[in-house]
Amino acid sequence: MPSLDISLPHWAYWVGLIVFPLVAMVLARRPQPQHKTYGLGLGYFILLTGGMLGLHRFYVKNLLGLLFIPVFLAILYANAQGQDARSATSNANNIVRQAERLLDREQDRVTAAEADLPTLRAELIAAQAEEEAGSFALRRVERNVERAEQRLNEGRTRIAEATSDLETARPIALTTLNALAYWNNFAKYAFWVLLAAMAIDVFLLPGLIRRANANLPATPAMSEAEIALKKLEDSERKEDSEWVSPGWSGWIDRLSLFAGEFVSYWAVIAVFVYYFEVITRYVFNSPTNWAHESMYLMFGMQYLIAGSYAMLTESHVRVDIFYAPMRKTNKAWVDLATSVFFFIFAGTLLWTCYIFSFDSIAVPTGNGVVSEWARGNLSFGEMVGSLNLAQWTDPAIRWGEISFNEWEVPLWPMKWVMVIGGLLLVLQGISKIAQDLRTVLKGA
Structure with a gap:
């Protein structure tokens, strides 16, 4: 799947919080038509926001929107499988890296121990011939031989374990990497299918809106009971202006x-x-x-x-x-x-x-003139006189x-x-x- 790394600019966040409610308030005050119809503008809005789920076709009561749902679910499934494959690939690669580092380290140690061990054993034989049993010099040579043999055995064990890990992890890493590529391609192609369908519906939507409006039933006249109920609801509803x-x-x-x-x-x-x-x-x-x-x-x-x-x-x-x-x-x-x-x-x-x-x-992190004024380093007049365009637009300046x-x-x-x-x-x-x-x- 293509990446969609979008970070909302700070100015866009504040503009959205201010402009969107004002536009919505204006639209909410528009007179509503008595006979409800499907709107092309709303259809395109739904296509833009929910087109991958086929919501624009459901809006006009077109059941072909059901075809969008399995493709979308397939994308979600492929992404979930891709995440599992990515985790498995990462784990296998970590095992491979650790095993390779262990082999590099232990092979040098084992080689050095193998080279030192004959010399240490010769020293032990000489010490046994020259020193008395239990003497300090003899015990020291014996400990050196024991440590070298222990280091050699432990190194060989670690090398065997690392070699086994490599033999196991490398095929797993390759398999999971192939699985990751497969599921990524699957999700990518399914996404392009949805985009293609949405692009086609951009041109088909006006016709769908016209047919949906043509199939709308005539608005039936309200019965006396419905009229009475509506009047009762209107009388019980208190408009905001009545609170003034x-x-x-x-x-x-x-x-x-x-x-x-x-x-x-x-x-x-x-x-x-x-x-x-x-x-x-x-x-x-x-x-x-x-x-x-x-x-x-x-x-x-x-x-x-x-x-x-x-x-x-x-x-x-x-x-x-x-x-x-x-x-x-x-x-x-x-x-x-x-x-x-x-x-x-x-x-x-x-x-x-x-x-x-x-x-x-x-x-302290504020480096704008407003922060300097708040800390008492500038008077209010100096702060106002120092305000310029850079104080508002320079990303390095923080208020x-x-x-x-x-x-x-x-x-x-x-x-x-x-x-x-x-x-x-x-x-x-x-x-x-x-x-x-x-x-x-x-x-x-």
């Missing part, structure tokens, strides 16, 4: 609604990223070094930014056995009394996030903390997003107090 309070606090509520909707589309990005990771790992044998880290950092930011939205729409889990039956005015009094605990939490969160964020740009893996994504922007999340939460708490005061004053 009147007066000056409304702009805080709208900001929380925007932030919540904005980060909600990040979950869609996660689907595409993890899909890409699965495909690159199991189809191209090229796992990424950025997919997992980029997503858990994104979810951390999403969790904090969406906090104000969850507070506004009362989405947090809470036990309200005594709170729920209360009148609206009494609920407002309870909320005002307990708001002090909320602001202790939210204020601590905001201040702690600010400390973490400021420290993240003051780390602050970065991750420890190969992707080396800057971590300080994520920590400043934590500050934004804490600030939004505090603002939403202020809006909630304003609403409760209105309720208490009006006595509603």
Whole structure:
């Protein structure tokens, strides 16, 4: 299989987190047609993202998409067999290398021992004739002979074992190497078959969309029961705009609604990223070094930014056995009394996030003017005056903390997003107090 080594640029990561939600929000606000039809744009999008599984044909109810699945499964099977063959080849090659190094080392030692042993034995015979039994000189010569014989025997044993390992491992290495080449070619040719089928469907898809739309049944008129059910569902559904309070606090509520909707589309990005990771790992044998880290950092930011939205729409889990039956005015009094605990939490969160964020740009590895300012080496005016294009584009300049893996994504922007999340939460708490005061004053 061809390699697919793609490392996501840091700027592309941030552009995607900002641009994709904005585009999605615009598309979500478009008026929806009454009669649903198949779209060519969506068809090509599915072809691009899920074409290897034939999902574009399933989209238009074409059963020929089933032909894509066994080919795709064959690629996964071939890759799994290739990984096993690669591991077996690596193990066999390691045994061969170790055995060859052992032979090179032990053969020299055995040769030296064989050359020294006759001399040592002659010394032993002479010592036995000249020295008394049990004397120090005799024992020393005897030990030298014993050590030489032991070294010779051990060396010969190791050489025999290494020779046996070579005779066993070399054929295995050759066999597994051939198996690896076979399964790699199998997966490669199956992949080219899928690519060819997808390329053909690029031209066939408009016709498939037209036929699918032509086969759509006419939209039946809704019955009275269906109309009544739809009205009931519409009446029970509370739109986000209905959470906006009147007066000056409304702009805080709208900001929380925007932030919540904005980060909600990040979950869609996660689907595409993890899909890409699965495909690159199991189809191209090229796992990424950025997919997992980029997503858990994104979810951390999403969790904090969406906090104000969850507070506004009362989405947090809470036990309200005594709170729920209360009148609206009494609920407002309870909320005002307990708001002090909320602001202790939210204020601590905001201040702690600010400390973490400021420290993240003051780390010693930061060599940009912003880091110099954070460390107190530059005044704010000097920092602003020193900013230039190189501070933004030079890859050698780091404004602050970065991750420890190969992707080396800057971590300080994520920590400043934590500050934004804490600030939004505090603002939403202020809006909630304003609403409760209105309720208490009006006595509603």
